[in-house]
Amino acid sequence: MAERAVAINRWPGAVAAALVAALVLGTLLAVVLRAEAGRGLGPAEWAAIRFTLVQAVLSAVISVALAIPVARALARRRFAGRGLLITLLGAPFILPVIVAVMGLIAVFGRSGLVNVALRWAGLAEISIYGLHGVVLAHVFFNLPLATRLILQGWQDIPAERFRLAAQLGFGPRDIFRTLERPMLARVLPGAGAVIFAICLSSFAVALTLGGGPRATTVELAIYQAFRFDFDLGRAALLASVQIALVGMAALIALRLSRRDTFGAGLDRPARRWDAQTATLRVTDTLWIALAALFLILPIALVLADGLPGLARLPSAVWRAAGVSLLVALGSTGLMLALALPMAVAAATGRGWLEAIGLLGIAASPLVIGTGLFIVIYPVADPVALALPVTGVVNAIMALPFALRILVPATRDVVQGYGRLSASLGLTGLLWLRLVLLPRIRRSLGFACGLTAAMSMGDLGVIALFADPETATLPLQMYRLMGAYRIEAAAGAAVLLLTLSFGLFWLMDKGGRGFADA
Amino acid sequence: MLTLDNLRIDQGDFHLAANLTVPTGARVAVIGPSGAGKSTLLSVIAGFFDPSGGRVLWNGADITDAAPGARPVAMLFQDNNLFPHLTVTQNVGLGLRPDLRLDAGDTRHVARALDRVGLTGMGARRPAALSGGQQSRVALARVLVQDRPLVLLDEPFAALGPALKREMLDLVAALLEGSGATLLMVSHDPADARRIAPHTVLVARGQALPPQDTATLLDNPPPALRAYLG
The missing domain is CATH 3.40.50.300 (P-loop containing nucleotide triphosphate hydrolases)
Known part of the structure; x- marks a missing residue:
């Protein structure tokens, strides 16, 4: 009566999904049970909630507002380097937060370029710390994301519409009214909601640029309750607040956002007959140049500052780099062990398994970290487990992205070659080795590259668990910055940047470098 | 029957x-x-x-x-009869051994089948390097080695x-x-x-x-x- 799918076991996928669900929901439960709700929320907690919401709203609104002219310029201009720039817009996804923060300090910090210029002009200096610093860093990370999402909206307008508009003699204003405004109305809420949700659980940015009673996010407050007061009850209470905030935001974002892609097909601009006036050309060029400068300058400064010191890096930095490499590789392996069976099960008819993978988005790293600490504390020394815990949390955080990449690829293989495989008796592990893995190798490489790079640059749970003897590279770099050893920190930043992008490049390349039809 | x-x-x-x-x-x-x-x-x-x-x-x-x-069945479909990432010999060899552990005898068997469909010496190629007609011949060579009734x-x-x-x-x-x-x-x-x-x-x-x-x-x-x- 029914179509038979590939003869491969789905139970490993179910087991993997159950493990993920148990880990995420179990830690959430541990947090909620441990929370001392009776104490209620004090003024400090309310301030943290208020700041979290305010900075997230501001970050989302500013990112989206700035992304509109940039995306419009990219949508209607063709120029050399356009493809490269669009690829670059995807880079912040794997850019270590701490490196970006260092770059932003080099531009907007006390002795940064902007303040040097302001002093020279006799104007008041700006400070990068506090609310505007946090928002600035979030805009740095999310302006590219918003630009990609909105650009996708522009490219989704069929080229025929623009042809028709040109035929009817539409000017830019008519085009905006009839084509672009409806598209923006559809795309902007989703883009804003996604960025709002991302910024809600921002930890590393708040850790480095925020702080103090006026600029503490809930995530940062969890960390402080932990590290400075060792008040598990309060940390758990804050974590419960965070669960509610992020859960709500994730639901809103899922409702408002369309199923986006990783920017497939963004490299073919529609031919446009409007917007050929000199003024519009100049404005578009300016927007693209400003956006590129804003994104490239901080990283260029990090490289310029750090490269000279690379040879004189303290041995602690190299040790931390080795630790980070191990964590990143372990995390990638664990991600594969979870994602591959889940993708197979999801692609052969258990679609809801993919939804369990999304749990990682709904829970923030620090919340899972707090939960794991609560669970581990009675039986073992959490500090001794700092690195394994970091690897596990990183893998869970990367899982939703990995599944988004792997499930469609696996589904294609099942649909295209399921019958042929079955008729030849290619089942189970044999099918996995001879058919699935070679055919999804490209997606596999991409997913591994993303996971490894994200894990390499992660500054989250490790800050919660680590003792002074243990450090990943981002944490080591943070400590160097805190100790004002700027030269060493800059060198570490270059190393971290190289390792993150190097890991991504190697793995992605490994997936592509296969002579294949 | x-x-x-x-x-x-x-x-x-x-x-x-x-x-x-x-x-x-x-x-x-x-x-x-x-x-x-x-x-x-x-x-x-x-x-x-x-x-x-x-x-x-x-x-x-x-x-x-x-x-x-x-089942005692060898089947060819409308499309996707070959795995693009495997060589011609491997694609045919799957009909003998799904795990592709082909010994010398198996390899000779595959080569004979390729001879019979007119693809002598093409075993190392991948399907993308063949014409549509040649791809069909590879699939037929596999049917041949499968030897199902x-x-x-x-x-x-x-x-x-x-x-x-x-x-x-x-x-x-x-x-x-x-x-x-x-x-x-x-x-x-x-x-x-x-x-x-x-x-x-x-x-x-x-x-x-x-x-x-x-x-x-x-x-x-x-x-x-x-x-x-x-």
Whole structure:
């Protein structure tokens, strides 16, 4: 009566999904049970909630507002380097937060370029710390994301519409009214909601640029309750607040956002007959140049500052780099062990398994970290487990992205070659080795590259668990910055940047470098 | 001998009943209007689709619940008959050993099959480096090494040009001549049936009828077939 799918076991996928669900929901439960709700929320907690919401709203609104002219310029201009720039817009996804923060300090910090210029002009200096610093860093990370999402909206307008508009003699204003405004109305809420949700659980940015009673996010407050007061009850209470905030935001974002892609097909601009006036050309060029400068300058400064010191890096930095490499590789392996069976099960008819993978988005790293600490504390020394815990949390955080990449690829293989495989008796592990893995190798490489790079640059749970003897590279770099050893920190930043992008490049390349039809 | 014993296939609004036998060694075309269920019938025989009633028997043994790979069946589909990431030798070798642990004897066996379909020395290539006709030949070489008593063709040559398609059908006929296997072949083109299939199963109006003489059937088509043939 029914179509038979590939003869491969789905139970490993179910087991993997159950493990993920148990880990995420179990830690959430541990947090909620441990929370001392009776104490209620004090003024400090309310301030943290208020700041979290305010900075997230501001970050989302500013990112989206700035992304509109940039995306419009990219949508209607063709120029050399356009493809490269669009690829670059995807880079912040794997850019270590701490490196970006260092770059932003080099531009907007006390002795940064902007303040040097302001002093020279006799104007008041700006400070990068506090609310505007946090928002600035979030805009740095999310302006590219918003630009990609909105650009996708522009490219989704069929080229025929623009042809028709040109035929009817539409000017830019008519085009905006009839084509672009409806598209923006559809795309902007989703883009804003996604960025709002991302910024809600921002930890590393708040850790480095925020702080103090006026600029503490809930995530940062969890960390402080932990590290400075060792008040598990309060940390758990804050974590419960965070669960509610992020859960709500994730639901809103899922409702408002369309199923986006990783920017497939963004490299073919529609031919446009409007917007050929000199003024519009100049404005578009300016927007693209400003956006590129804003994104490239901080990283260029990090490289310029750090490269000279690379040879004189303290041995602690190299040790931390080795630790980070191990964590990143372990995390990638664990991600594969979870994602591959889940993708197979999801692609052969258990679609809801993919939804369990999304749990990682709904829970923030620090919340899972707090939960794991609560669970581990009675039986073992959490500090001794700092690195394994970091690897596990990183893998869970990367899982939703990995599944988004792997499930469609696996589904294609099942649909295209399921019958042929079955008729030849290619089942189970044999099918996995001879058919699935070679055919999804490209997606596999991409997913591994993303996971490894994200894990390499992660500054989250490790800050919660680590003792002074243990450090990943981002944490080591943070400590160097805190100790004002700027030269060493800059060198570490270059190393971290190289390792993150190097890991991504190697793995992605490994997936592509296969002579294949 | 293939027996479809009171077979019933239901899929939403689609229903098909079959009660027929195909003698061993027969070459049978499966003809009928689009959507009548020709491909579905082959899917059920190959084990990709579960019938809602009745049995599929091979030489009297019930294979209704057997896994596709465990049936006495070699099948070619409309497309995706080769794995693009495997070489020609590997694609053919899968018919001998699904785990591709081919020993020297297996490799010789594959090479002989490639010789017979006219692809001598092309074993190291990947499918993308072959023409459409050559790709079909690779798939036929695999059918050959599989050496299963029942061969099902679900229009694997539909994408080829008329001359090439005739060439492939003649090759199929020649290969089957050697192995003595039974053939069931879906076709849209009555000329294909006349060319290599002395018998035809007509699938129309929810029924798969027992094999009839192809020439007689096509010369005096019943109304359902006449409407389709035009």
